[in-house]
Amino acid sequence: MLELMTEPWLGKPIWMWASFAGIVVVLLALDLGVLHRKHKEIGVRESLALSAGYITLGLGFGAWVWFELGRQAGVEYLTGFLVEKSLALDNVFVIATIFAAFAIPAAYQHRVLFWGVLGVIVLRGIMIGAGAALVSQFEWLLLVFAGFLILMGIKMFGASTAPKNPLDSKMYRWVASRMRLTDGLREHRFFVREPGPGGKTVLWATPLFMALVMVELADVIFAVDSVPAIFAITTDPYLVYTSNIFAILGLRALYFALAAVVARFAYLKKALALLLVFIGAKVFVAEAMGWEKFPAIVSLTVTAALLAGGVVYSLIKTKAAAPAVAP
16 A cells, blocks of 8 residues: 555655645535534634635645755745736636625625635646646647737736626526526525426526536636646646645635725736736747746746735725725
């Protein structure tokens, strides 16, 4: 058994993957089974405490990666964690819009976010596994990813910051047309059995489930940016996946801390756009200079500077604005 655990899988011993999976399972069980067994509204203070806890765990895991795998791997993990955490901030704004559109009470939002994050863990694993397999066979795909990131960054920089109503999207109309939907919430339930048009009792989906579907679809769209971005930082599947998941695990806590003040970060999207352009451009720079890899410490420094600048500039420009009301 011990020999099996030391066998490599996707470039790392199985025990490293198993240890990470065990940490994730414990965190999810603690979250749903202990901390949030009852459906209640999560306050800002609790949200900030949980968010700080998840960030500390993510950084602590990064310190272990640094000690176990070396300085280069540690810096790449921290850069990936910072990038994914920052892109998750943009996801928070979209999730707030989804909850407002479906009129989801604060007491039930955690349930949607929990199952949403659980789905994200699986979806990101599939996408990262596929990406790692393709990049290992076709290294030129990194240049394709880089070009895509530059184009997406330019598009994001010029895009409107006004949120779009998810009920007006083609995705929502397509999904809703293929389900029986109740006319309102049924407490915390995703599905209920109620009489149908013919009087027979059938299964109905509730707006809470539709909110979950839209959250999952939103993450798939965000993954189109975030997965190429992390592969442009490192191609190590272990670093890619662990930094992704640790950044996402704290998304629920981060949402409740930021949902009430999303308007104060109005210019963060511009900083994220510049970050995507930088991540894409550094791949071309490394290729032109003949480097095997762009210096990891430079990537980490520029990433931190861009994000800090975006946050500070947003807070200064929106200081006089009235605080937004949480949906």
